[in-house]
């Protein structure tokens with residue numbers, strides 16, 4: 001059986017203060033942001049850093065009643081989700097569904113930067129929130 005995942009697209013990290021976190025990553029890790037965007041759909045402002053063929057995604061909450069806002073209130077800052085790169089999100093969702101994995105998005109949706117994404121419930125992968133990402137090859 002062939003594998004669904006082609007790469008780690010990004011590691012999503014919830015932070016309380018986005019500007020402070022960006023400055024910290026720049027100073028301590030020498031990473032410069034390659035992208036910053038408010039994504040009202042997801043209730044986040046996100047900053048991407050390029051690392052190899054993947055990204056680190058820092059996530060600030062746009063409000064307390066958003067996924068990241070609720071996560072911060074409950075757990076504090078930390079690892080929020082893993083974004084796996086796939087060649088076809090719809091096909092990946094079908095396979096997960098056929099295997100009884102609980103989905104958050106039943107159908108693919110448009111993500112930032114022209115990507116197609118879908119979230120899979122953390123219950124399906126031992127407490128790890130998974131995002132499937134199509135069309136975001138870092139070069």
Ligand code: CMX
Nearest residue numbers: 012042044046067068070071080081104119122127128129
């Ligand atoms: N990782 C692991 N577990 C998580 C989690 C996360 N990121 N967020 C919430 N949970 C857990 C909670 O700890 C809680 O567990 P228990 O039932 O054991 O207490 C359970 O999920 C329910 O938590 P909740 O606070 O009531 O949150 P909701 O059920 O309302 O929502 C989730 C949880 C995952 C369905 C929701 O956050 C979601 O739909 N996420 C997908 C969208 C998203 O995260 N967008 C932001 C990122 C955008 C981007 O990457 O660009």
Ligand code: CO
Nearest residue numbers: 012057083131
């Ligand atoms: Co993400």
